[in-house]
Amino acid sequence: xxxxxxxxxxxxYIVDYFRxxxxxxxKLIGTSDRNDRNTEFTSGFLHCDKSYIVPSIxxxxxxxxxxxxxxxxxxxxxxLSFYDYDTYILSKYLKEFEVVGVKPxxxxxxxxxxxxxxxxxxxxxxxxxxxxxxxxxxxxVVQQEIPSYPVIVKPRFGFxxxxxxxxxxxxxxxxxxxxxDNEDMIVQEFIEGKEYSxxxxxxxxxxxxxxxxxxxxxxxxxxxxxxxxIKDRNMAALGMKLGNRLGHVGPLDxxxxxxEGEPxxxxxxxxxxxxxxxxxxxxxxxPKILIDLVNDEIEPSDYEKYHEYxxxxxxxxDINILTISK
Numbered sequence: 001x002x003x004x005x006x007x008x009x010x011x012x013y014i015v016d017y018f019r020x021x022x023x024x025x026x027k028l029i030g031t032s033d034r035n036d037r038n039t040e041f042t043s044g045f046l047h048c049d050k051s052y053i054v055p056s057i058x059x060x061x062x063x064x065x066x067x068x069x070x071x072x073x074x075x076x077x078x079x080l081s082f083y084d085y086d087t088y089i090l091s092k093y094l095k096e097f098e099v100v101g102v103k104p105x106x107x108x109x110x111x112x113x114x115x116x117x118x119x120x121x122x123x124x125x126x127x128x129x130x131x132x133x134x135x136x137x138x139x140x141v142v143q144q145e146i147p148s149y150p151v152i153v154k155p156r157f158g159f160x161x162x163x164x165x166x167x168x169x170x171x172x173x174x175x176x177x178x179x180x181d182n183e184d185m186i187v188q189e190f191i192e193g194k195e196y197s198x199x200x201x202x203x204x205x206x207x208x209x210x211x212x213x214x215x216x217x218x219x220x221x222x223x224x225x226x227x228x229x230i231k232d233r234n235m236a237a238l239g240m241k242l243g244n245r246l247g248h249v250g251p252l253d254x255x256x257x258x259x260e261g262e263p264x265x266x267x268x269x270x271x272x273x274x275x276x277x278x279x280x281x282x283x284x285x286x287p288k289i290l291i292d293l294v295n296d297e298i299e300p301s302d303y304e305k306y307h308e309y310x311x312x313x314x315x316x317x318d319i320n321i322l323t324i325s326k
Contacts, residue, residue: 001291002027004076004102005048006067006090007057007083012047014082014272017280018287019047029074031067033057043322050074057089064093071102078294079104080250080272084159087270088112103204103294105250107270114246115268118156118186128245130238131264133189138177141187146170148189153177156184159269166190191257191264197224198239198254199279201286203300204293206247210306211239212279224275228314229282236307238263251276251286275315282309 001022005015008030015028022028030048032039035056045051052070055062067090070076079102081087090097091109098104107115114124122135134147137156153176154164163180167173167187177185195216201209213235217226243252246268253273255266272286279286284306292298 001077001294002075003029003078003080004067004070004074005030005044006079006081007032007086008042008044008048008051009082010043011082011272012044013277014287015044015047017285018291021285021288021291027074029070029076031070033063041324046322046324057086060089063089064096068096068100071097071100076100076102078102078290079106080290081106082271084116084269084271088116105204105290105294107206107248107250111246111248112270115248115270116157118154118158118188121268124246125265128242130242131259131262133191133264133266135189136187138185138187141173141177146173146187150190152188152190153180153185154188155180156186158183191259191266193257193259193264196230196235196256196258196263197227197273197275198235198242198252198256199273199276199284199286200239200243200248200252200254201284201289201306202243202248202250202252203298203303204249206244206249207300207303208240208243209289209303210284211236211243212282212284212309213239214275214278216275224273224278224315225317226315227275227278229278229309229311231309231311235263250290278313278315279309281315282311282313284309 027049029050030044031052031054032042033054033056039053054066057063087106090106091112094104114120122132125132150166150168153167165176167176197214199212203209213230213232214227215230216224248270251272253269256263
């Protein structure tokens, strides 16, 4: 099996997880786009058999055409991405990849739109009966009173904790909205409490296979730096419900808080999350399951066996120094 990992970044360890289940003649290929000035030094490339530097994702048609050509040349069987904006763009062209024999582990454009647009995510979660922080657009803030303080001011389409600010009153809200006036911003309820996340895996038809619950200990630049796996029947049931209602494809990384004992869902990321190693170390091997799904070697009747995992497995991220000969 040949797999294309788009915008691989620093997720080379996930390539290694896939490699353990593939034959020696399989090809694992990574891409990075021209939007990154250090593209050729992408660390994830060191885990791949081959790498490609492709046009900027922002040059949408050229970017997709370059990926399609790679898929044809390298006879790609499966495609994944580790970057939110990339999954959003790729989701528009799923049929074009399927035509050339690729199975994209990418959710539909409708699902990606819900995940990428925080206002749509808020509407979806409320509509489906999930607790989530109240969310207002900048236009709504002008017309309505803000229900409570403090609040979070952040980009409607942002990711990676970029341009996020805490505002304690209306003057501070107005300041941040003006400061980021070139962005489409939202104002969101500030939730205090313990931070958790789900890794929810769906099959290629959007049916939920399993949910792993994790508690976060420390965050760094919007990514989990330390955390561990926990078992909580009610939380797991909530994750399973969310996965089936959303109908995503492949892995979904979900951030949530406990507020007065109630889970409040904050973010939906239709990709492998930065805390996926917790899930892997706890014994839930998403790469193996995805390979088996693409090979039609799993039936829905098998899904229950993937609900078991080890509790208390802890992840602590480290910094490794890599040397590349130029």
